[in-house]
Amino acid sequence: MRQLPGLYDLPVSAPYAPPGDHPSDRIRALFLSSFSVMDVAEPLVSFDEDASAPAVRAFLRERGVDLVGVRREGLVAAFAVAPDLGAGRLADHAREFGPDDLVPATASLPETIASLDANGRCFVSILGRPGGIVTFRELDRPPVRMWLFGMITMFETYLARSIRETWPEGRWADLLSPGRRSKAEQLLQERRRRGHPGDLLDCIQLADKGGLLTKRPEFLAGTRFSSKREADEAFQRIQALRNGLAHSQPRLVSTDWKLVVQLSRSVDKLALIA
Numbered sequence: 001m002r003q004l005p006g007l008y009d010l011p012v013s014a015p016y017a018p019p020g021d022h023p024s025d026r027i028r029a030l031f032l033s034s035f036s037v038m039d040v041a042e043p044l045v046s047f048d049e050d051a052s053a054p055a056v057r058a059f060l061r062e063r064g065v066d067l068v069g070v071r072r073e074g075l076v077a078a079f080a081v082a083p084d085l086g087a088g089r090l091a092d093h094a095r096e097f098g099p100d101d102l103v104p105a106t107a108s109l110p111e112t113i114a115s116l117d118a119n120g121r122c123f124v125s126i127l128g129r130p131g132g133i134v135t136f137r138e139l140d141r142p143p144v145r146m147w148l149f150g151m152i153t154m155f156e157t158y159l160a161r162s163i164r165e166t167w168p169e170g171r172w173a174d175l176l177s178p179g180r181r182s183k184a185e186q187l188l189q190e191r192r193r194r195g196h197p198g199d200l201l202d203c204i205q206l207a208d209k210g211g212l213l214t215k216r217p218e219f220l221a222g223t224r225f226s227s228k229r230e231a232d233e234a235f236q237r238i239q240a241l242r243n244g245l246a247h248s249q250p251r252l253v254s255t256d257w258k259l260v261v262q263l264s265r266s267v268d269k270l271a272l273i274a
Contacts (some may be wrong), residue, residue, distance in 0.1 A: 034147075035108070035109045035143045035144070035146075035147050036105070036106060036107060036108055036109070036112075037103055037104075037105065037106075037107040037108075037109070037111070037112040037122065037124050037132070037134060038105050038124070038132070039109075039141075039143040039144075040109075040112070040134055040138045040139065040141050040143055040144060041124045041132035041133060041134050041138070042132060042133055042134070042135075042138060043131065043132060043133075044068075044069045044076065044079075044123065044124075044130055044131055044132055044133045045063075045065070045068050045069065046068055046069030046070065046071050046076045047068055047069070047070065047071065047090055048070075048071045048090070049070050049071060049072050049078075049089065049090055049091035049094065050089055050090070050091065051089065051090045052089070052090070053080075053085040053086060053087065053088050053089060053090050053092060053093055054085065054086070054087065056068060056080070056085055056090050057082055057085035060082045060085075061082070065082075066081055066082050066135070067079050067080060067081045067082065067121070067133075068080055068090075069130055070090055070091065070094040075129055076129055076130045076131070077096075077097075078094035078095055078096050078097065079094070079095055079097065079123070079130070080093045080094050080095060081095070097123065097130065098119075100115065100118060100119060101115075101119055101121075101123050102123045102124070102125045102130060103115050103122055103123070103124060103125065104124075104125050105124055105125065105126050105132070107124070109143070109144060109147050109264065110264040110265070112134055113139075113260065113261060113264040114261075114264065114265075115134075116134060116135075116136065116139075117257075117261045120136075121133060121134070121135055122134040122135075136254040136257060137254055139253040139254050139257075139260065140250065140251055140252065140253045140254055144253055145245050145252075145253060148241070148245060148253065148260065148263060149242065149245045149246070151263050151264075151266070152206075152238060152241065152242040152245075152263070153242075155206075155238065155263075155266070156206045156209065156242075159206065159209040159210055159213060160201055160202075160209060162213055162219075163201060163209060163212055163213065164201065166213070166216065167212075170199075170200060170201075172201070172212055173200055175212055175215060176204070176208070176212075180204065180208055183203075184200055184203040184204045185200065185203075187203040188200050188202075188203045191203065205239060206235060206238060206239040206242060207232070207235040207236045207238075207239040209235075210231065210232065210234075210235030210238075211232050211235065214228045214231045214232055214235075215228070237256065237259050238259065238263075240256075241256055241259055241260075
């Protein structure tokens with residue numbers, strides 16, 4: 001899947017504040033520590049190294065999983081993947097854990113996602129030994145979906161704030177197409193009829209907010225997007241992901257995996273600007 005090259009290099013206008021009671025610090029703490037790898041990890045099933053490799057492969061096929069831990073003297077010391085399991089013992093097909101294969105049980109979701117992106121899987125060290133695993137399918141669980149929805153909300157807050165600073169007194173509205181502006185005005189009227197607070201900017205879509213900012217060359221220059229079109233496509237994908245999360249669409253996170261990776265890399269910057 002194509003990577004979004006510029007998302008994590010968005011320009012940050014708010015100054016960094018040292019840890020304390022500033023709202024940005026509290027938001028950063030929330031998104032960096034509230035959810036951890038243990039909120040999504042599965043126990044790592046393991047077999048003794050002398051187990052029959054064909055029998056273990058049949059077990060994996062029946063359970064619908066791709067790998068197992070390999071125990072040596074009662075402790076998990078390696079792992080094996082289903083396609084490797086031919087004849088012989090499980091030990092004959094064992095792979096050693098590399099230095100980047102394991103994350104601690106205290107790892108944050110961004111750290112977990114980074115490990116998944118690098119290795120295609122994320123083993124979890126529990127009490128000093130491999131005891132859990134996270135694969136792409138675990139990322140569609142509620143903790144990750146909640147975390148992502150919050151991330152995108154922070155991102156949209158940044159877009160709105162940048163628009164208000166760039167075009168004071170609502171002058172940004174003149175840049176919308178007549179159709180987009182008309183829909184936003186209709187939505188604003190409906191919200192006011194129901195007694196909901198807000199203004200016209202609150203009534204345009206996330207992708208429209210991004211599209212306004214990409215009209216400014218200096219905005220694009222502060223990112224790695226190579227063109228306005230590329231940036232607009234990225235905002236459309238973020239909007240689609242947000243809408244899918246809001247409507248609990250299945251297999252959403254694992255399907256647009258690269259977008260999730262880029263959002264996870266943005267967590268600290270987005271916390272600064274929320």
